[in-house]
Amino acid sequence: MNTGDPAARPKRPKTKARLEQLITQWQKDSGYPVSRLNLRIAAMMIAGALARVVGPEGRAAFATKGGIAMELRMRGQARATNDIDLVLRGDADQLADLLDEGLAAPYEGFSFRRGEITSLPRRAEFRKVKVQVIFAGRVLSSPQLEISPAETGHEKFTAIPGLPLDAVGLDGPETVLVLDTRWQIAQKLHAVTEEYPDGYENPRFRDLVDLQLLEALEADLPTARQACEQVFTARGGQTWPPRLVAQPSWREGYAALAEELHMSPTDVETAVDTVQAFIDRIATA
Numbered sequence: 001m002n003t004g005d006p007a008a009r010p011k012r013p014k015t016k017a018r019l020e021q022l023i024t025q026w027q028k029d030s031g032y033p034v035s036r037l038n039l040r041i042a043a044m045m046i047a048g049a050l051a052r053v054v055g056p057e058g059r060a061a062f063a064t065k066g067g068i069a070m071e072l073r074m075r076g077q078a079r080a081t082n083d084i085d086l087v088l089r090g091d092a093d094q095l096a097d098l099l100d101e102g103l104a105a106p107y108e109g110f111s112f113r114r115g116e117i118t119s120l121p122r123r124a125e126f127r128k129v130k131v132q133v134i135f136a137g138r139v140l141s142s143p144q145l146e147i148s149p150a151e152t153g154h155e156k157f158t159a160i161p162g163l164p165l166d167a168v169g170l171d172g173p174e175t176v177l178v179l180d181t182r183w184q185i186a187q188k189l190h191a192v193t194e195e196y197p198d199g200y201e202n203p204r205f206r207d208l209v210d211l212q213l214l215e216a217l218e219a220d221l222p223t224a225r226q227a228c229e230q231v232f233t234a235r236g237g238q239t240w241p242p243r244l245v246a247q248p249s250w251r252e253g254y255a256a257l258a259e260e261l262h263m264s265p266t267d268v269e270t271a272v273d274t275v276q277a278f279i280d281r282i283a284t285a
Contacts, residue, residue: 012169016138022168029167036080038141040163042133043068043084044172045110050102051173055090061098063087063157065179070210072160072176073217079209079257083144087179092149095127103131108171110135125149152230156180181217182224186231189279193242205250208271209257215278221285228282241283246272
């Protein structure tokens with residue numbers, strides 16, 4: 001496999017067509033779909049570009065969370081994601097200016113063009129924006145960024161190694177700032193247990209997979225409990241500790257995802273019991 005061995009690294013591509021050839025070979029070697037590899041490239045280039053934005057307190061204005069943070073932590077064990085989740089560590093009213101500051105100049109040969117910033121349904125404080133990721137004058141991909149505020153003001157962040165792009169002859173950031181594990185656990189526990197109005201089902205069965213993986217990474221349950229208490233208070237809705245209830249629509253989707261990742265358990269009922277036991281351990285830590 002040519003996914004990270006510098007000795008097998010091809011020359012840096014000069015055109016989009018050559019880059020796409022290398023991505024196709026990467027897909028054959030890794031088994032990952034081209035869409036996932038394109039998003040990996042985009043996520044690393046956007047992370048590197050936005051790392052240049054520093055707030056008045058001297059700290060990075062953006063950090064990565066969500067599915068890309070899971071992939072940074074778990075590599076091949078993580079599930080695929082369709083977007084790039086970020087945390088804004090600055091003034092929400094300055095979001096457009098902060099994005100433009102980071103995306104204005106090229107990064108490692110890539111340039112960027114953003115679309116209109118809009119609010120997410122049901123959470124007006126969460127924003128989304130499409131960003132065109134351009135290589136050699138041609139659009140490679142147009143991922144959606146979903147950007148949330150630092151909701152409690154107490155979130156912690158850590159820098160971890162970036163995803164290698166040697167397979168396509170590219171360099172990304174050596175490290176990427178991500179939301180700390182305990183805070184990602186807290187946010188996912190709130191999301192997966194949230195009760196939707198008007199009889200709508202909570203669609204977040206994918207968080208069951210993420211939480212089982214994150215459980216193995218977080219040994220400090222007392223600090224995880226503190227993070228959960230603060231996130232649940234800030235977001236409102238259900239109280240901490242919550243009861244996790246499997247939704248009827250979760251069964252097939254969870255089973256297919258667990259099987260794809262060679263993950264046990266593959267049935268949603270056992271997965272819900274496993275995550276509920278994790279909640280209970282955190283709550284009593």
